[in-house]
Amino acid sequence: MTGIWPFVAANSPTTLSHAQGAYLYLQNDKKILDAAGGAVVANIGHGRREVADAIHAATMNATYVVPPWLTPERQGLVEELRDHWLPQHLPCVHLCSGGSEANESAIKIAVQYQAAIGQPQRKLILARNLSYHGTTISMAGLSGHASRKRGLESILEQHPHIQTPYPLRCPxxxxxxxxxxYYLQDLEDTIQRLGSENIAALVAEPINGSSGGAITPPDGYWQRAQEILQRHGILLIMDEVMTGFGRTGVAFGSQLYNVEPDLLVAGKGLAGGYAAIAGVFGREEIANAISAGGFNVMFHTFGALPQSCAAATAVLKILREENLVQRAGVIGQHTLERLQTSFGQHPNVAEIRGAGMLIGIEIVKDRNTLERFDESARVTDHLAGAAMDAGVFFYPGGTGEYRDVICIGAPFIIDEPEIELMETALGAALANLPIS
Ligand SMILES: Cc1ncc(COP(=O)(O)O)c(C=O)c1O
Known part of the structure; x- marks a missing residue:
């Protein structure tokens, strides 16, 4: 008997033959532009031999070594991060195998820090009503993502939420x-209600990923939010799992807003899909306090595999040497403007927004009232399906409650022909809406 993949069978699973550059080749010989970069992961595109060679060399050098020990590959990654990527105030590195794990680690570090400085009662973690931080039990509980909680409500812990700044739908x-x-007041009020002395940290994405569809905050929000958090002794954990390592046209999305998170979490783009690796990057005083408190930051067995570290180092070098971060900014802006020109006034398009190569297209029933299509219409699925027929894979976003967003998270290597293809496919998909 053959196995069933995925666990809950899909109606018509997509079967890939191979992928190269920015393109996916299906088993039925169809060529698809990977405008989603998988799950907004494949920043340098598919099939780079330098990365495969680095993984091979690491495997042959030492296959598995416990995470706390240094290996040449781990040392190489830490140096690459420190010398070229990490904000200066975040030199401490903890590596995990995925974004959910890394967010959990960051929260544990924040709580341990608070305990170490004599604030053990600070155990509340603030999150946002529209957000995604992962799929483990605690990250599903923390996230503001209704559809990914369904059937799990009985075991998920409830965390206090502030409102995600959503300029288009500001009350x-x-x-x-x-x-x-308005949104800063909501943060202040929530802190007041809960008691600042009880709150360890706020976890937030600088720009919403696929949950909201690249929602950018109002000007000045992040800097002033950080001032409020600092005044109350609450740590800021920036979840840059999607926005990190160049996606928004700069190394980290928080840098677009001149904020200095206390802990920064990044994953997906760190190794661009060539390996399962994510990181928590933190202030030295946090690490020092945890150490002085006699606490340990526990590792995951596969958290810093030499092979993953070697892959990440090779990917980060490619990003640097080929100026791909700058390219994500330029080509992303160009894509955004092009789509805004073509579809910005479409009766079913509420907004096309984002930063760099993270773009969201919000679909509505009526652009004047911003009324959404009914959830049962499954508009996002229809649009993504129609775009696939037209040769482009867009990432369907939304949380069920907030819906219909199509996300673009293409590899940074795309050029004019790919932008044209995205434009054509989006046009075909919009022409195909089930209800208008
Ligand atoms: C912002 C954000 N945080 C966390 C995660 C979870 O990461 P992972 O799926 O690697 O556990 C994701 C995944 O989409 C994400 O977009």
Missing amino acids: LGPHHPDACQ
């Missing part, structure tokens, strides 16, 4: 001039 009105103040 004061779309892109209201006071939106920034």
